[in-house]
Amino acid sequence: MMPSPPHSDDLHTADGRKLVEAYIATAHQDLLILLPAPGDEWTRMRRAIRPAARRETRVVVRTRPRRRAGPSGTPAGAAPELRVSPLLTAFLLVADRRVAVLGDERGQLRIVGSTEHIEELVAMFEQAWEQARPPLDADGDRLRAEILNRLAVGATDESVAKELGVSRRTVQRHVKKAMEELGVRSRFELGMRLASGEPAPG
Known part of the structure; x- marks a missing residue:
């Protein structure tokens, strides 16, 4: 069951963040995220999400997290692949390649369910993923x-x-x-x- 849109569709509000986290929780197989924010924002977001052992998660953030995300004891296969790209400007979440949440540069969110549009958004994510780099340990x-x-x-x-x-x-x-x-x-x-x-x- 898909979550209902909140009263606010702004990514920067509590309702907007809850909407994003709710859609993340619906993904059981495949989760793609472009997060034009510091990596620590993904660290915070991930703590609020129930891990799925069989879900493949790939995330691109604007800057590297200052610390590793996720508690110990995370189920096998749940750890997301994380890359960094300072060029990100728009938010994107694609859950199981069947629904997407798209945010513009101001953080305004839009739900996308059209198969054709989902394919375009997946292609956009893959391009950003290829251009992004793996995060590096600040002291390594x-x-x-x-x-x-x-x-x-x-x-x-x-x-x-x-x-x-x-x-x-x-x-x-x-x-x-x-x-x-x-x-x-x-x-x-x-x-x-x-x-x-x-x-x-x-």
Whole structure:
């Protein structure tokens, strides 16, 4: 049974969030979500949802969550695949490829049930999924390597932070740590060492 629309159709209201969570709960096989919000919003949303052991869930968020979502003891197969894309502007939820909740840039929600439109929305999700990147542990070696590799080819702190879904301060912290490990005194010297082919520390 599908949930009834709430009095408000705004994603940013309590009623709008309850509607989204209700549609998520109806999905038993396949759940696709584009969430143009920080990853911590998905962490909060997921806590309110009863896990489904056999449901495949894929979520794209605007920035990486600061902490892992989900309590221990989650049923096998329930953990969602999460990717990050700073380019997201509109909300989308597709439940079992039979109903969708679409939100515009202002958060206004619309229910979509047409098979033709559902297929178009699934294609839109798949395109965003392909363009998104897996989240990276803010303190991990992999993130540092990703940051340094981009800086070595001339990317700015701001563009690296946006692409990887982290803060500018995180980028600068990893750069400082790499400089300490390589024993260099300036970012220019760090760039020269990396450009010469020396492996990024990690």
